[in-house]
Amino acid sequence: xxxxxxxxxxxxxxxxxxxxxxxxxxxxxxxxxxxxxxxxxxxxxxxxxxxxxxxxxxxxxxxxxxxxxxxxxxxxxxxxxxxxxxxxxxxxxxxxxxxxxxxxxxxxxxx
Numbered sequence: 001x002x003x004x005x006x007x008x009x010x011x012x013x014x015x016x017x018x019x020x021x022x023x024x025x026x027x028x029x030x031x032x033x034x035x036x037x038x039x040x041x042x043x044x045x046x047x048x049x050x051x052x053x054x055x056x057x058x059x060x061x062x063x064x065x066x067x068x069x070x071x072x073x074x075x076x077x078x079x080x081x082x083x084x085x086x087x088x089x090x091x092x093x094x095x096x097x098x099x100x101x102x103x104x105x106x107x108x109x110x111x
Contacts, residue, residue: 021039024059034058039055048094077090
């Protein structure tokens with residue numbers, strides 16, 4: 001059976017560019033739900049920089065499926081209509097701030 005990993009946790013107080021939004025939402029997913037508080041910060045992925053990207057901070061770590069997961073967080077790449085509370089998606093922020101030549105992204109899965 002998998003063993004729990006120590007997940008890295010985002011510390012808003014350690015970021016000079018984080019801004020709290022004072023809004024919270026309950027996000028439901030396949031095996032449960034989690035409460036998130038909204039904020040914004042600068043998002044950097046290689047050469048892409050999105051300023052004031054909205055993000056949701058979970059208030060607790062749900063046991064399933066995240067406790068045993070080998071990742072620290074989730075970057076939602078869904079359509080804007082599926083975003084919690086109508087928040088701006090990362091892809092939307094990239095496009096609005098002219099960080100992408102085209103509205104395309106891809107995933108590479110490895111073992």
